[in-house]
Amino acid sequence: MSELNWDRASLNSSCSPSGLASHCSRSVGDTGMLRWPRFDGFRRRFASKTQLCSRIDVMETHNLSMGYADIVDNLWVSLRVDCVIASADRRCDAQWRPVQMPTYGDMIAAMKPEDTFSERAVRFARADVHYSMVVAPDGRFVGADGDGGLTLTDEISDDLMWRLDGACLQHAVASVALDLEGPSAACSLATGGVGAEVDGVRGPFTVIHGPERLPSEYLDHLREHGWVVLVSVLAPDILDALQRIAGTDGYTVRSQDRKRRQLCQGSALAKAAVEPISVWLSRSYMQTDDIRMAHSPGVGVLTPDDGKRTVQGWHSDYPYHWGINAHGKVPTPSGQTVMGVQRIVCVSEFTKFHGATAFKLGSHALDHGPPEDWGLAKDAYRPDYRAANGLPYNGPDADIIEAPAGSMILFDTRTWHRAGVNRSEKGRAAILMDMTPAYIVPYADTSEDYRAFTGSDGYDDLNDREKAEFTRLMVHRFLGPAGPRSVIGTHEALTEQLPRP
Structure with missing residues (x-):
């Protein structure tokens, strides 16, 4: 250079x-x-x-x-x-x-005309104000109904959103105010100077970092557009731990620990996986409570581009796999049933220059894959593709979502997209968490990662609700030797015995 x-x-x-x-x-x-x-x-x-x-x-x-x-x-x-x-x-x-x-x-x-990097940038600025959520010892959330009554629940709704002002919590929807007694990490609640209990629980409660907007607002946008951004939704301590695992941002002098599974390097990956607003949005958008992670969560780093490396082409994610050489892809038209929501966690800040993911926003509604002349993933992976054809399409008909670190980008997995080109001098870290209904065969075996995590110290950092949610998302069951509770896993001997498809 x-x-x-x-x-x-x-x-x-x-x-x-x-x-x-x-x-x-x-x-x-x-x-x-x-x-x-x-x-x-x-x-x-x-x-x-x-x-x-x-x-x-x-x-x-x-x-x-x-x-x-x-x-x-x-x-x-x-x-x-x-x-x-x-x-x-x-x-x-x-x-x-x-x-x-x-x-x-x-x-x-x-x-090369196709290498102009002229995608439309859709920018989301860092949020200055967030809602707070109040968590009971078992992980359930404190909510208030329209009449002002308090309740504990694990069902996400606008009823769980609070505004924190000093030592006072003001409900986002109902006319309810609570006073905090003690530090926000372990406090009791009071109304009018009198200690309050919620469904028989007096605490200690924990006030945690919540979303920028009401959950219902996110869902409305996701249903209308097929994508939504939860700006800076991850708590700062979780984001910091993810950047440490990635060895990016403030941890560039620290190399990644490749001797241990990422999932077992603390609780941050699991906590990101069970982030309640994004999980609720995925369930609501796919219209089923019974959803799974199609693969284990892991931090990936897009390193600086050298002008020659193989780059990712346009495609749609699992289970559709349009634009990808894959078996069992969903035929088109695919119908009205939604079979996947991708969650991208911006571990680093996402910008066009830093290699943020490129999209054709709204393309999920077309119900077919990206055009051949955009440079499909099934073609662009070839080592000689870039030298012969340049980069996959990066013109003004494409979009790049720019968002602060700690944000989550959710989108219908039919949406055309590709990895960006990192033109900076630093790695760009992200987590992909493809969510599918339970009736879809998982993309990868999650059982070994789940089992390893439950034996790690990070597992003990999760509360009861988080443990139950992580189990529900990571464990795929079927009718087997133990009945319908049998866990799907990899049969190593049979895998070696059978020829490759």
């Missing part, structure tokens, strides 16, 4: 060219690395600011329909900037290292 070095730069909106200034002005502050997206095949260096401006002007005169910002945004260039406060005359005076300038022909030859 080539670099342009600014020894000193005053970067502001009046710099020329305007598009370059608009990009650079975002980096005023401390010294750091600003890396712009990859321009496929282009690794030349610029000689001076004047020559760069001239070259961009030439490209514009050839009707490439790309403005300054577009051109600059598509160069694989790294700018090490020592930013200072703009001077009084607000001019951009940058000193550039002399290097060789590419010819116009070089730039045209390097361009």
Whole structure:
């Protein structure tokens, strides 16, 4: 990767060219690395600011329909900037290292129309205010009905949402207020100065991090659009533990522990798997309470792109598997029954530049797979695909959801999508948790991971409700030697005996 070095730069909106200034002005502050997206095949260096401006002007005169910002945004260039406060005359005076300038022909030859990274960004900002949820010792939630009565339940609804203000809880829907006595991690509840019990339980209760919006609002959006984002829904301590497992974000100096199952490295993965709002949304959207995880939860890291690596093509997730070479994919049209909801946990911040997942939002309603010319997963996995065809489609008809770390993206698994291209210098971590109805054969065996986790220290960190929920999601049963309670697992001897399909 080539670099342009600014020894000193005053970067502001009046710099020329305007598009370059608009990009650079975002980096005023401390010294750091600003890396712009990859321009496929282009690794030349610029000689001076004047020559760069001239070259961009030439490209514009050839009707490439790309403005300054577009051109600059598509160069694989790294700018090490020592930013200072703009001077009084607000001019951009940058000193550039002399290097060789590419010819116009070089730039045209390097361009691939499909590699413009011009997907529509759907941005969700970090939420400043969240609801709180109140948890009893067994894991059930404290709710209030329309009459103000308190109850304990594990059924998710708007009735479980509270606003925390100091030592006071105000119900989100009903006219009910509760006072907290003691720390929020182990408190008792009171009304009017009198201690309160809920269904015979006096505590200690725990006030936990809840969603940004009411559960019913999320469900309305999911049903209407086929996707929804739960912004920053994970508690900060759970997110931190997931980043530690991934070795990303604040833990880049720490390598991943590959000797132990990720699931057994604490309780964070299991707690993310049983996050109550997303599980409830999955059940409600698929219209069945009996759902399972199609595979074990695990943290994956999308490492920085090198311009050559194999990338993922467009597809629909399990069980549909449209666009994928897979056995048993759902035929089209698939009908009205929903057979899958994918949950993506943004362990790192999701941005286009950082390799956030690309979607064709709303494509679930088309009830068929992505088009061949978008670059399907069944083709793009070949090592020679990228060199011959460039990246799978990344134009303006695609969407990228940008969301803060700790958010969850839920979508109908018929939705066309693909992994993004990480053009940053850091890994981007995420968790995939495909949810399917119990009548769908699981994508992978979850029994060994479940068994290992129940013998780990992390299992003891879960409350009774979380343990029951995790068991329900991870254990697949069928009619076997022990009757209908028999657990589905892998038959190793038979697996070795039978030929590959």
